[in-house]
Amino acid sequence: MKTTTQVCVIGGGVVGCSVLYHLTKLGWSDVMLIERSDLTSGSTWHAAGGFHTLNGDTNMAALQGYTIGLYRELERITGMSCGLHHVGGITLADTPERFDMLKAERAKHRYMGLDTEILSPSEIRAMAELVNIEGIIGGLYDPLDGHLDPYGTTHAYAKAARMAGAEVETHCMVRELNPRPDGSWEVVTDKGTIHAEHVVNAAGLWAREVGAMAGVYLPLLPMAHQYIVTDDIPEIMNRSTEFPHIMDPGGESYLRQEGRGLCIGFYEQPCEPWAVDGTPWSFGHELLNDAFEKIEDSIAFAYRRFPVLETAGVKSVIHGPFTFAPDGNPLVGPVPGLRNYWSACAVMAGFSQGGGVGLTLAQWMIEGQPERNAFALDVARYGKWTTPGYTVPKVIENYRSRFSVSFPNEEKPAARPFRTTPMYDIWQGMNAVFGQQYGLEVVNYFALPGDPTYETPSFRRSNAWEATRREVLGVRERVGINEVHNFGKFSVTGSGARTWLDRIMAGRIPQPGRLSLTPMLEPSGRLIGDFTVSCLDDETFQLTASYGSQDYHLRWFRMNLDPGDDVRVENISDRRTGFQIAGPQARELLARVTRADVGAEAFRFMDVRRMTVGMADTIVQRVSYTGDLGYEIFTDPISQRHLWHVLSQAGADLGLQPFGMRAMMSLRLDKGFGSWLREFSPDYTPGETGLDRFIAWKKNADFIGRAAAVAERDAGPKRRLCTFVVDALDADVVAYEPIWLDGAVAGFCTSGGYSHWAGKSVAIGFLPVGRIAEGLEVEIEILGEMRPATLYTRPLFDADGTRMRG
C-alpha cells in the first residue's frame, strides 16, 4: 500500500468507487481508495439495483440521467458487465394531484431532452398487463428506467479506476484522521499511515463516524428498508419481453422483474430508523431480520394493484439499512470549516445518483467548482444548527413521503418549530402560517380571520390567495412590515476589508453611508451570489444575501481569504435581525420612531445609517425587495420585540400591514426582481440574468471571474431572462415550465406566480436573445396545458422607479 497520495477515498461502496473512477477520468491518477472489508460491504451489496431519472430537482434529474448513461461507458472500458436491464418504467398516478405532478415533470423533461411520455390507463395496461388499473388516472413512462447488478457495477467502477492508475486497498480500516498544518491529512489505517492531500468521506453507513474522525457532524441517518423477491410467476415466464418497472406511489412501492419472478420494495409509513446513535463497526455483510409487520398494509395494497402477487411464493426477503439526509438528497462537496475534507455521502439511490455524485465531486476537487449548480446536493446546505435531534424526525418524514406528491407550496411539519426569532409567538397570535427555511420559522402569510392556519398543499392557487392579496395591497397602498431575519448576513471589517471585497465581488463597493448591489462570480464567470453591500465606515461593511446559502457563501469567503489580508469575515445571520417596512407611508412611519432626519434628501435611496429607533441601536438601509419605498432596519435579537412595539404602535393609524413571504414573492414579481437559486444561480451568468448591469467594469480590481465576465460581455449572452404576463387558469408558473415558440420548446421558466398588485399571472424565464421582443407571444406549458403568454419589458409597478427612489 502506498503511503502518500493526492486523494484518499474512504469507502468502497458504489459511491466511493464512482468518485475514484471520476477522479481518474478527469485526470488525477495518484488516488487511492481504502475499504475496511470487501468492495460493496455497506449498503451497496444488497441494493435492488433499480435506476431512474425522475427527481423533483432538475439538476439532480440531470445527474441521474448522466449516471444511467455512464454504465455503457464502464462496460466498454472494463469489458465487465453491469448486468444492465433497460426495461423502461411507469410511474402511476391515482389522484389528480399526482397526475398534475407527473405532467409538471413531463413538461420539465421536454427542455431537458428526456423522452418521457404521459400514458393513459389503457396504454399502461397495454405495456404492463399485470397492473390493475382500477383508480389509475394515468402514468409517466420513462424509457431510461431499469436495473443492474450492484456488485458487478461497483467492481466495474473500481476496475476502470485501477486501469487509469488508481489503487484500491481492501480489508484496511481507516481509524483516525489527523489534519496537518498545510491542510493535508494523516490517514491512520490498520495497515499504516497514509499522507493524503485530500480525503473523501464515502463511508456510506459509517459516514457519520468518519465525519466524527474530523470533528464534524454530517446530518444523515440510516433507515431499514425491505424488498421481497418472488418465486417464478407463470405470467412473467410467458412474456416475450421483460416486464417494465412500476412505481406505484399510492402504494408506496416499486416493482420490477427479477429473474422469472418479481421483486417489490416499499417505503412504508411505519418505517424504522436504524443505528440512530451510530453504526456499529461490527456490522458488515449481513441483513436485518425480516419485518413483515411494518409492510403488512403495503403488501395488502400491492395485492390489489398487482393481483398476481397474491399467489406468488416468496423466494427471499432483503432487509437492510441505507442512509438519508434530512431532504433525501446526497451530501456532497467540501465540508465547511475543514480544509481538503470532502463529503460524498447520504446517497440514498446509489445506482441512480452515484455516477453524478462522482462526477460532481471530481469536478469540484480538480476544477474548483462543479460544472452545474450543485446546491441541491451541496453539504453546505445544512449549517452548524443541524443536530441529530433535527435529522432523525426529518429523515423519517422524508422516507415516509418518498412517494408522496411534493407540492411547490408544501411546508413539511417534522422537526418544527425549531429555530425561531423573538417575534414567533407574536406572529402566532396574529394567525401566522409559517414555513421553514434553513431550520428557521418564517411567516408565509397571516390567515384571514376564520381561515385555517395552514396552507393547502397544491399545484394550483391555494387558500393563501386572499390573505396574500390583502398583504400585498397593504404594502402598495399603505405600509407593510415583515422580518429581515431570513437574510444571510456577514460583517466584513478591517483595514483590508474594501480591497478584499473588491476582489470577491464583481460590483462596485460603496462609499461610507451607501449601499450597492453586486453579483459574486466564480472564476468561470458563473453566479455564486447576489449581495447587498453596505458600507458603514471605511473598515466596516455589512453584506446581505440568501439565508439558506450562508454556509455556502462563508465557505467561499474562507477559501478566498489569504493570511495577509487584514480582514475579518463573520457570519452574523442570526445575530442581526429586525424588520423591513415598505410602502408609500414607510417614510412617515420611520420618521415617527426616530429623531434622525429621514427626509427624502437627507436619507436617499441606497443610503445606510446607524440610527436610534425607539430605544434600539439599529442599522437602517433605504432599500426594499418589494420594489417600493422601503427601509430595512437591523438590530440585535434582544431589541427586536421592542422595535416591533415601537413600529406597530406608531404605524397603527397608518394601517401598518404585517406581511409574509408569499406576499414578498408576489411584490418582487411586480418589479421583475430575480431571486437567488431561482433566477440567479451557478447555472447562469451575469449577462444571461441581467446582473451584468451591476458589474463594475471600470473598477481598479481584478475581481474573481473578471476575465470570463468580460468575455461574455464582448461575445454577448445567447439567452437572457425575460418577463411574461401569462393567461393562466388556476395555476401559475412555479419553475422549469417549458416556453414554447413556433411549436418548439425555446426556453424555460425560472419562477413565476401571481402579481396581486397588477392582477396578473407573471412568469420569468430564459429565451434566446434573438427572439426577445416586447409583445412577443409565446406559450408556457403549465401542468400539461399550453397557456398563452406575452413578453413585456417594463415593470408592472413603478416602472420609472419614482416611488422606490423618491
Ligand SMILES: Cc1cc2nc3c(=O)[nH]c(=O)nc-3n(C[C@H](O)[C@H](O)[C@H](O)COP(=O)(O)OP(=O)(O)OC[C@H]3O[C@@H](n4cnc5c(N)ncnc54)[C@H](O)[C@@H]3O)c2cc1C
Ligand atoms: C434494501 C435496499 C434496497 C436498495 N435498492 C436500491 C435501488 O434499487 N437502487 C438504488 O439506486 N439504490 C438502492 N439502495 C440504496 C443503495 O444501496 C445506496 O444508495 C448505496 O449502496 C450507497 O452506497 P455508498 O457507497 O454511499 O455506501 P456503502 O455501500 O454503505 O459503502 C460504504 C463503504 O465504506 C466502507 N467504510 C466505512 N467506514 C470505513 C472506514 N473507516 N475505513 C474503510 N472503509 C470504510 C464500508 O465498509 C462500505 O463498504 C437500496 C438500499 C437498500 C438497503
